[in-house]
Amino acid sequence: MTAIATSGADGRLDRGGRIALSGESGFLVFGLVAVGLWLTPGFAAAGDALQVTNARVPASDEVGIDLPLAMTIRNDATEADAILRVRCPFANFAVKHTVDRGEGAPAMREIKSIPIPESKTTELKHDGHHVMLLQTRQKLVDGEAFTCAVVFQKAGSKETEVQVSRTP
Ligand SMILES: [Cu+2]
Numbered sequence: 001m002t003a004i005a006t007s008g009a010d011g012r013l014d015r016g017g018r019i020a021l022s023g024e025s026g027f028l029v030f031g032l033v034a035v036g037l038w039l040t041p042g043f044a045a046a047g048d049a050l051q052v053t054n055a056r057v058p059a060s061d062e063v064g065i066d067l068p069l070a071m072t073i074r075n076d077a078t079e080a081d082a083i084l085r086v087r088c089p090f091a092n093f094a095v096k097h098t099v100d101r102g103e104g105a106p107a108m109r110e111i112k113s114i115p116i117p118e119s120k121t122t123e124l125k126h127d128g129h130h131v132m133l134l135q136t137r138q139k140l141v142d143g144e145a146f147t148c149a150v151v152f153q154k155a156g157s158k159e160t161e162v163q164v165s166r167t168p
Pocket residue numbers: 068097108130131132
């Protein structure tokens with residue numbers, strides 16, 4: 001009796017295993033096709049014509065604070081681009097900021113996107129256009145590096161290495 005019951009249980013597991021496996025392969029094929037479709041327009045439109053370098057945030061012992069993310073963007077494409085979104089694993093949110101200078105002290109203001117003109121190098125810095133990372137989730141130690149995604153309107157999502165440095 002025990003042997004029959006065990007065999008029955010094994011059989012059910014086997015069937016379950018095969019179903020799960022074929023389901024996973026289906027997802028894998030679908031995933032590869034989706035990645036292919038997603039990458040192609042990026043390469044066709046801009047590809048490596050747009051490069052992000054020298055991305056950096058200041059080191060901090062505090063958690064839950066807001067920090068500017070600076071970077072250099074070289075856009076050799078024939079059309080202007082724009083930064084739409086940024087996602088970093090060590091911050092809850094990211095916004096795009098510009099700095100207004102009038103009477104009184106300069107003030108940061110949120111903007112919908114950061115313009116990236118064509119055939120130019122754009123520096124994102126705390127005293128001009130920059131990305132502001134909000135609510136940091138951990139301490140940031142000098143010398144550490146993280147991978148953030150910078151999403152451009154035309155060039156698509158760029159995986160970007162962000163260095164933590166004492167002097168940004
Ligand atoms: Cu800011």
